[in-house]
Amino acid sequence: MTRIQDLDTPALIVDLDIMERNLQRVADYAAAHSLRLRPHTKTHKSILIGRKQLALGAAGLTVAKTSEAEVMLGTEVRDLLVAYPVLGAAKVRRLVSLAGITRITVAVDSLFAAEHLSQAAEAAGVRLGILVEVDVGLARVGVAPADAAELCRNIQALPNLDWRGITFYPGHIKNQDEEKISALSATVSGLRDALVRAGLTPEIISGGSTPLLWRSHEIQGVNEIRPGTYVYNDLNTVAAGACALEDCAASVLVTVVSTAAPGRMIVDGGSKTFSSDKLSGGGPGHGRLMEAPGAYFHKMNEEHGFVDLANAERSFTLGEKVRIIPNHVCVVVNLHEYVYGVRNGVVEEVWNVEARGKLQ
């Protein structure tokens, strides 16, 4: 029996009870509101967790990269969305070969990208699904809502593509922005109506972001959501009001390696363990010490975490192991090869982060 404290550090720990509750809660929410749930696997990057999501009723999975799609084939997913405007001959060839195995849908925001996908699909004798990405205000990818119908129509005309609908990502809207949420709902339902009037009835309107997760059913027209972070949650999700602190399933176990000066300690995790992501609201610190939330994890070098103990609830000794809940779990997972799943402090499962560092 391996207990948490027996693990070498740094180690990424996931509390299985919390993770299972997180997975179930979102599955229940989606079912209650008749929303197709298509979890974004960029957070966990693991086949095992993708399989758990599918077993709980997910209609498919989402990935950001072609290489992530290749990994997630291992889940035996039947409907895989590449929520990214894939460009480039090599990637398009790889996508098309995946489309011979499972249903692949790609989110695009240009006719240029769609034409290349169409040509490659035609050459390979396969079909690709397409969602048109619409910019609802984040100013990242996506066409303006007013331009969506024209792009959808042009894509419908291309061979070997199945236009399936639209997708958007409201990453700029906070959970409490009532006006922006109302405006988003008006934009999306207006867009749906315009498409229907134009004879372009979307099968899928895919939306949602972690902060807005629980309000997805209020966005008129949305029938699919793609949350990612909910599986583990993190301090950003807490700050966004989309989960409570006790819903954070992931933490990093680190060792106190230096107490050379009073009032501070150094732990064996820095920016190569936690990433340098700050809290998305701009708050201070790099994570929350579970053993002493008053300790201030204020600075990192690559392999050193600097913890100020001035307001810590307790003291720490050399060699002691402590757990830190990270700001942004998605980038943390991407730095770790393995995840240690624990229940009641005992390691029950260890899984690989198969899509770690899959960039292309």
Added chain:
Amino acid sequence: MTRIQDLDTPALIVDLDIMERNLQRVADYAAAHSLRLRPHTKTHKSILIGRKQLALGAAGLTVAKTSEAEVMLGTEVRDLLVAYPVLGAAKVRRLVSLAGITRITVAVDSLFAAEHLSQAAEAAGVRLGILVEVDVGLARVGVAPADAAELCRNIQALPNLDWRGITFYPGHIKNQDEEKISALSATVSGLRDALVRAGLTPEIISGGSTPLLWRSHEIQGVNEIRPGTYVYNDLNTVAAGACALEDCAASVLVTVVSTAAPGRMIVDGGSKTFSSDKLSGGGPGHGRLMEAPGAYFHKMNEEHGFVDLANAERSFTLGEKVRIIPNHVCVVVNLHEYVYGVRNGVVEEVWNVEARGKLQ
């Protein structure tokens, strides 16, 4: 023949001419000043580059983690410094087994850590070298200079340890801080004299940081340096005044994946490709576009780079590939599986980042 533009993206590119010049320049500097050069491999994390450093006369190599030490055995290094206060039974066992293969020296700042290393070395019948880490002002790891002699003496008394000297890291001192550099020199030479008077003549006084690299010979007493970043350099090294922009060997090739709105473009690299490290001086932006330095890489999501083109020297088209010099190359390399070495735009060598993500 594969040219840069043929590579899929994101891809980490290293200009071999620049890298070779960087390696040679520091080897020459160390030789000119009779400094032992012990490059820190945390920047490149690659066996091939470690071998190149040894071939150019490096006296040994440095690593931060036990797992990095295991990887760097592949270079056939004869003298390996683990510049980190290694704690924990599992890691100590692994270090001791490495010490049966090559000479291993560990930097410690506590008698507690040294005692554990001593016991494990004695049990295994091997010897471990020890450097005592001294804090010269960064307030990270290290004992106060006044406490160094006592710790050195106590370590000398422990079985199976060879006390070899002291080490420090002046990461808080900038290249232009003349007063701090003078004070550092006084601290180090005073410490050396005190040790010698106490009958503790250090074989090694290991110092240096990238910003202070070229001033290492001015720190009285220092006879070894451990630079890491110099192999590739980055915008931080430029900002520190320790290299010129044309000495930056590493860049990330990315593809323009969205030009949906005028005045901006999105490239296919974000925080999982570049890390979120800001310029250490606190400057804006996440990297410098080689094709248009006026373009402003101002924001990242995990897989999206946001580039503002308002002041760009040229426009860009969908599918075009551009190169971006990163802020902090050490954390970027750790996110990439392969490095593409190019000369005159042609890929000449591809090497693996074997120690990528080696955290324990």
